[in-house]
Amino acid sequence: MNGNWTGFSKKSPAERLQLLKESGLLQQEYWQPLAEQRTLPLETANQMSENVLATLALPYSLVPDFLVDGRCYQVPFVTEEPSVVAAASFAAKIIKRSGGFETEVHKRQMIGQIALYQIEDADLAAQSVLQKKADLLARADQAYPSIVARGGGARDLWLEQKDDFLIFYLSVDTQEAMGANMLNTMLESLTLPLEELTGGKSLMAILSNYATDSLVTARCVIDYRFLSRDRAEAALLADKMQLASKLAQADPYRAATHNKGIFNGIDAVVLATGNDWRAVEAGAHAYASREGSYRGLSAWTADPDKRQLHGQLTLPMPVATKGGSIGLNPAVAASLDLLGQPRAKELAALIVSVGLAQNFAAIKALVSTGIQAGHMKLQAKSLALQAGAKEEEIPALVSHLTATKNFNLATAQEILADLRKQNQ
Ligand code: NDP
DSSP states (O other): OTTOOTTGGGSOHHHHHHHHHHTTSSOHHHHHHHHTTOOSOHHHHHHHSSSOOOOOOOOEEEEEEEEETTEEEEEEEEOOSTTHHHHHHHHHHHHHHTTOEEEEEOOOOEEEEEEEESOSOHHHHHHHHHHTHHHHHHHHHHHSHHHHHTTOEEEEEEEEEETTEEEEEEEEEOTTBOOHHHHHHHHHHHHHHHHHHHSOEEEEEEEOSOOTTSEEEEEEEEEGGGTOSSHHHHHHHHHHHHHHHHHHHHOHHHHHHHHHHHHHHHHHHHHHTTOOHHHHHHHHHHHHTTTSSOOOSEEEEEETTTTEEEEEEEEEOOOOSBSTTTTTOHHHHHHHHHTTSOOHHHHHHHHHHHHHHHHHHHHHHHHTTOHHHHHHHHHHHHHHHHTTOOGGGHHHHHHHHHHSSSOOHHHHHHHHHHHHHHTO
């Protein structure tokens, strides 16, 4: 494609897919199910969950040209929310021109826990466990030998006393998998030895979604000139974006919405790559509260001397490229092909970069034109569809609706009826 995506948004879905195939970005075997709208077969869906009736489809889109650690990604987004893809495309383009994202995968291990209770002397119990650390790690590995063969396995264990509990934690290198079932299997193999060593009882043994051993940071530096052509306005925007980031640290009401904007991008890629978005959300929101109050996950700082805006986002990103339902959905296989079959660490780094890009677009809109200006047209389009407009009727209806100050479904229906009368 040589980075030339001009006009991509104006094409039909079939034309976009054709372009991806012709440019070698999507192999034939992954392209075919998308082109034929054969994504998740019902018989597969029926194996994945219980009481299945049908499958539910969502828009599957592409955001071109995310430059992360020097590599350019064409990123699949699955989202039903209008303007998310457009905003991400806008941000990806600006950030690419400013040099792209740089990321840091701090670690890639998953933590599980066994909650022990009815322990007489917690210090003594913890000591007994720590004396057997090597044996316990080996025992965990024996419970899931295939991950050891793949280069992973149990890496560390520690204990903490909290309320009535002595909690045992295990950290495991799960390689390309998210690791929930791996951790659960390993932990269950340790409950009996731990009960014996501590004299207590095990309440539960389960993976923790607070994946603090899977933290990933994405950073970007944006030149002021990409914020606005007007030098003074660009500087003002950078200052306001820094303030917006401060506001999300100070007020949980704003922080929740700030983070939701980040997840508009993150969830779209997590979904497109077949990952467990509940796990990612739970871990990130817990991380956002790590200092005792819920805060914004990203930080933006303006450097007026260098005329640069610095963005940073850190959160747990325990995504996988193997296991769970990842191999089962042909659309997910297409996503991984589009991304060049990334390893789990690379995918995590890309997803956090997407979150930062989405946050940039949202904050920039909020402190400048406001969010509604960009949303109006998309909202009008959504209402036009709900009012029953056919494809050829949508442009006229949307332009009439946006010309009306306050529009809703009833207005859309009225205008559509008028347009149809005029065209009779
Ligand atoms: P799986 O149980 O599917 O285990 C991973 C699978 O991937 C294994 O079969 C493994 O094969 C295979 N695999 C192939 N190549 C690799 C590789 N290079 N590295 C690692 N594994 C590889 O998935 P997880 O244990 O990751 O669990 C994730 C699932 O658990 C998700 O669907 C999640 O929704 C669900 N879950 C989540 C919970 C939570 O978040 N609290 C709780 C319970 C379930 P092999 O066996 O040969 O090693």
